[in-house]
Amino acid sequence: MPAPKLEVHVRHCCCCGLTPGAFFIGLYTLILYALLAILAAWALQETANNGDLINILNVSLGNGSYIEVLDSSTYHCSLGMYTEEMKYSAGGRTLALIIALCVYILMIIASLLVLLGICLHFSWLLLPWLIIMPLDILRGLISTILILILNHGQLARIATGIFFLGLQFLHISLWILILAKFLRMRRHHVVIHRQYGSRQFPPIQHIILFFKF
Numbered sequence: 001m002p003a004p005k006l007e008v009h010v011r012h013c014c015c016c017g018l019t020p021g022a023f024f025i026g027l028y029t030l031i032l033y034a035l036l037a038i039l040a041a042w043a044l045q046e047t048a049n050n051g052d053l054i055n056i057l058n059v060s061l062g063n064g065s066y067i068e069v070l071d072s073s074t075y076h077c078s079l080g081m082y083t084e085e086m087k088y089s090a091g092g093r094t095l096a097l098i099i100a101l102c103v104y105i106l107m108i109i110a111s112l113l114v115l116l117g118i119c120l121h122f123s124w125l126l127l128p129w130l131i132i133m134p135l136d137i138l139r140g141l142i143s144t145i146l147i148l149i150l151n152h153g154q155l156a157r158i159a160t161g162i163f164f165l166g167l168q169f170l171h172i173s174l175w176i177l178i179l180a181k182f183l184r185m186r187r188h189h190v191v192i193h194r195q196y197g198s199r200q201f202p203p204i205q206h207i208i209l210f211f212k213f
Helices: 018-050 090-120 123-149 155-189 204-212
Strands: 055-060 066-071
Touching: 018 090, 018 123, 018 155, 090 123, 123 155
Parallel strands: none
Antiparallel strands: 055 066
């Protein structure tokens, strides 16, 4: 007796079919990761130029007096990844940004392949996207969890962590939709080897033998 098999069939993407939905998903990830790649490249350049340079800020106390604050958080140098609120050293930021930038570039290429695969109806072009996207989802989940853990009770950091955590769940749902489109395209390419198909008539010699009998 064959083991029971559980299958989940996704037939629609929001308010449209899987084909236009997969196309718009590819377009969305192409634009998103192009922007993130630009931010990561800019942040990497800023980190290389400034490193852990300490900035001296003059802060007014409201009564006419000023104090000098040493700011070494280099907030702007961590753009391009989901750890905006974390205070990395230059070495840590550089490594994280290089990893993020590599993932972003791969996602840009994979998104272009998705668009091409949908237009040409070639399922294997969707496979790189299905492999690379979980890597960025995992990276994003780790970053957002760290943001939430190291929020220090600040609402802005908590809101940032919740926003990017929701973004990861959105990307998980998009991954499921692309997977459903990939499987549907693969099923359409499979040739079913049966003696008779559901819409095929039996061979003519079988009909003749039936009447002779």
